[in-house]
Amino acid sequence: MGHIIMPAFAFRSALSEDSGVRSGFALSEADMLGHLPADHHLRECLITDEVLRLGSEDYAEAVGDLLFALGATAEPGMPTLGMRMMALLQRDWRSLFRLDEMMTVEAVASHYLRLRNQNDSEQAAIFAELKAMVDDKPGVLEALVEAMTQHLAFNPHFTRDVAKADMVALSALFASEQLPADGAQYFDQRFINYLGSQPEKLGDIHWRQFEGLTAEWFQRSGYDVELGPGRNDGSVDLRLWHRGAQPGAPPAVIVQCKRQKQKVERVVVKALYADMLEERATAGLVVTTSEISPGAAKDVSARAYPITTANRKQVQDWIQAMRKPHAGIVSDLTG
Numbered sequence: 001m002g003h004i005i006m007p008a009f010a011f012r013s014a015l016s017e018d019s020g021v022r023s024g025f026a027l028s029e030a031d032m033l034g035h036l037p038a039d040h041h042l043r044e045c046l047i048t049d050e051v052l053r054l055g056s057e058d059y060a061e062a063v064g065d066l067l068f069a070l071g072a073t074a075e076p077g078m079p080t081l082g083m084r085m086m087a088l089l090q091r092d093w094r095s096l097f098r099l100d101e102m103m104t105v106e107a108v109a110s111h112y113l114r115l116r117n118q119n120d121s122e123q124a125a126i127f128a129e130l131k132a133m134v135d136d137k138p139g140v141l142e143a144l145v146e147a148m149t150q151h152l153a154f155n156p157h158f159t160r161d162v163a164k165a166d167m168v169a170l171s172a173l174f175a176s177e178q179l180p181a182d183g184a185q186y187f188d189q190r191f192i193n194y195l196g197s198q199p200e201k202l203g204d205i206h207w208r209q210f211e212g213l214t215a216e217w218f219q220r221s222g223y224d225v226e227l228g229p230g231r232n233d234g235s236v237d238l239r240l241w242h243r244g245a246q247p248g249a250p251p252a253v254i255v256q257c258k259r260q261k262q263k264v265e266r267v268v269v270k271a272l273y274a275d276m277l278e279e280r281a282t283a284g285l286v287v288t289t290s291e292i293s294p295g296a297a298k299d300v301s302a303r304a305y306p307i308t309t310a311n312r313k314q315v316q317d318w319i320q321a322m323r324k325p326h327a328g329i330v331s332d333l334t335g
Contacts, residue, residue, distance in 0.1 A: 002056045008048050011059075015046070018156040019066035024190045026167040035069040036062070056157070063156045070170075071193030074325045078155060081113070082106035084147035089140065096137050105133055109148055117158045150326055170194070174201075177208040177230060186227060187216035189324060196323035199316050203261060203289040210259035211237050214287045217318045223252075236275050250280035255287060263293035264309070273305050285310060 006014075012029045015036075020027035036043055042062050045052050057078070064078035079087070082102060086093050093102065108130050115123040134140040152158050172178065173191050180188055187209065195202055195213075205213075208230050215227045218240055226239040238255035245252070256272050258264050264286055272284045284307040286292060292300075292309045300307050310318075 003053050004056055004059060005051065005053045007051050008046055011052055011054065012046055015059075015062060015066065018063045019070065020167065021160055022063070022154050022156075023067055023070040023072035024167055025070060025170045025194075027170060031170055032066060035066055037065060037069065040065060060156055064154065067154055069197060071190070071195070071197035071323070072325060073150075073154060080106070081110055081147055081151045084150055085109075085144055088143040088147055096140060105130070105144070108133065109144060113148055113152050113158065117152065153326075173205050173209055176206060179208065179212040179227075185216065186219060186225070187212040189322075192216070192319055192322045193325055195316075195319050196325075199319070202312065202316060202319070203259065205259065207257070207259045210287075210289065211257045213315070213319075214238060214255060214257050217322065218255075220322060226251075235271055236279070239279075239281075250282070252281065253283045253285050254279060254281045255285045258286060258288040258290070260288065260290055263291050264288050264296055265293050266296045266299050269296045269299055269305065269307060272307060273303075276306070282306065283308070287315065288312065289315065 004011075012032065016027045016029050016032040019025075019032060019035075025031070033043070033046065036046070040062070042054075042058070045054075060078040064073065065076045067073045068076040082105075085106070086102070089096065097105070108126065112123060112126040112130055114120075115126055130144070131141060134144060153160065168188055168190060169176075173194065179186060191205075191209065192213070195205070211227060211230065215225050215238055218238065219225045222243050224241040224243055224245065226241075228237050228239075235256065236254050237257040239251040240253040240255065241249060242252050254272070254275055256268060256275075258268065268286065269292070272286065275281070276284045284305070286307065287310045289312050291311050297309075299305065
């Protein structure tokens, strides 16, 4: 195992860049240190001003731990290429390969990745060789390509260039009203992955991001969604229609989003019901990072309001359902 020798500040900078570019986040050193586990064995070293000597695999493991904390990967650490492939094949791999055969495939695949990373002209020939090694084993090539895709994207031993314009500041989740400009998307997938890994941060995100998160869930659930402007929206945050509803039809559901720590009070429920009547909506929904208050719940029950609540636990379930670690990390690996 090789070693890397450099001052601690250089390691901090490198870790911030490597974990950032591989998760899609523009990270500051403070962001990086804030997401390195509190009991991580490198933490004390990194906050010094000393010259450090780290094993290259130890450094890669630290990048993997950060990627997991940022939601970009499903598990901490930095698996080998063979381990990634075995995990994708699950226990079936033993019925497909002897251990020495698996190690040979891993060695050739690692060689291919090095050539690809260097844009070497021999890469196509090596990939053809690799394909021939597994072509008679159903599903293996697909698992191998996925394993290589993950390895190339996440392992810091491979260079990865991502335009700064394609990265997003993690701080924007907590401080910005700006939602994705793409009309087909209301909330950034990187933020979904992050909140899937850091569920306790849900209540701290910006209220506008919370509205975007809610809109994203319902769009993926098959609704036509109209997201309000955020400010001066007449208290209606989202309008939902069943897919294919006639233009001009009343919304099926109007939604009020409440990103707050205190319980949702009766006045919110009453205002939502008034909006439902005004817009001839079939139902109302309060989505909150908290809970509905007992008084508000009593009003809904006693007055038979067609209003339901999605509380913090429900929203966290939505996030887990939408989470896609590894999604979109490398396109067209074999191209």
